[in-house]
Amino acid sequence: MxxxxxxxxxxxxxxxxxxxxxxxxxxxxxxxxxxxxxAPAHAAPAPPMARPTPFSTGPVAATAPAGWTLETKPKAERGTRYDLVPDGGTIILRARADGSSASLRHGLFADPKLTPTLRWRWRTERVLQGAELGRKDREDSPARICVYFDRDPETMSLKERTRLKLERTRYGNRVPTAGLCYVWDNTHPVDTILDSAETPFVAMVVASSGAERLGRWQALQRDVVEDYRRAYNTDPPRIIGVSVAADTDDTGESANTWFGDIDFVGTPSR
CATH class of the missing domain: 1.20.5 (Single alpha-helices involved in coiled-coils or other helix-helix interfaces)
Structure with a gap:
């Protein structure tokens, strides 16, 4: 078919x-x-940060990165030596003190309300047996980081203003109106705060103490707002600078100390 x-x-x-x-x-x-x-998931916003020029930017063998200035202590016979050295894939600051004193200082403008947390790391080989915080002829430390604040002299008493004028006549404007110096002490417990024996415009804060962690890196952080309130009984003004030092001129001892990068951070914005 x-x-x-x-x-x-x-x-x-x-x-x-x-x-x-x-x-x-x-x-x-x-x-x-x-x-x-x-929509792609957004990463959490980074917290606000303020920092001096990081030591990790180098260059190796220099005294310090750009922005850091060497300041010698008045009447000190010898100055602490500083240089940038490699360490574990990064660059750090080495301080070598031998009966000597000098600091590295860096200008910095930061609002402690936005970036209240100071972070850093340091390592030292020994504590200073003869050091004694609060005693003018013994106020040494193998590791020290100071934060300087823009305190208005008009808020000071007449006695404080007179003392400030006298010290700045002798030593120049390097004398701060207010400062917190975080130190590695030999005897006082961590969190101790004492007035400096050298100047009434600096408070000494014990951040590390004793020999238990010698030779090892310590990563530390401090709330500068809280520490300033404890030291000065008021809220801090803006931050205007930082410094690092290894200071042994009073005791005549020796110390080798290493510093990592320093920064101030806040909480992430929402």
Whole structure:
């Protein structure tokens, strides 16, 4: 029996059916491409930060990175030596004190309300057996980081203003109106705060103590707002500088100390 001959109308219907099936099969993929993509997850905002030029920026063998200034202590016979050295894939600051005193200072403008947490790390080989905080002829430390504040002299008593004027006449504007010096002490417990025996405009804060962690890195952080309140009974003004030092001129002892980068951070903004 001969096959039935397709009419043109039947052929058109079959072609239309095939095209319709192909379109339906491709529809899910097309719809997936056209569907709105989910918004990428945003990383948490970084906390605010203020920092002096990091020691890790080098260069190796220099005294310090750009921005740091060497300051010698008045009447000190010898100055502490500083240089940048490699350590574990980064660059750190080395301080070598031998009956000597000098500091490295860096200007810095920061709002302690925004960046209240001071972070740093240090390592030293020995504590100073003859050091004694609060005693003018023994106030040495193998490791020291100071934070300076822009305290308005008009808020001081007449006695303090007179003392400030006298000290700045002798030593220049390097004399701060207010400072916190974080030290590695030999005897006082951590968190001890004492007035400096050398100047009434600096408070000494014990950040590390004793010989237990000698030779090992310590990563530390301090709330400068809280420490300033404890030392001065008021909220701190803006930060205007920092310094690092290894100081042994009073005791005549020797110390080798290493400092990592220093920064001030706050809490992440929401």
């Amino acid at each position: 001969p096959s039935p001959r397709l009419r043109p109308a039947d052929t058109g219907l079959r072609v239309a059916a095939v095209l319709a099936c192909a379109l339906l099969a491709a529809l899910p993929a097309w719809a997936a491409k056209r569907a709105p993509k989910p």
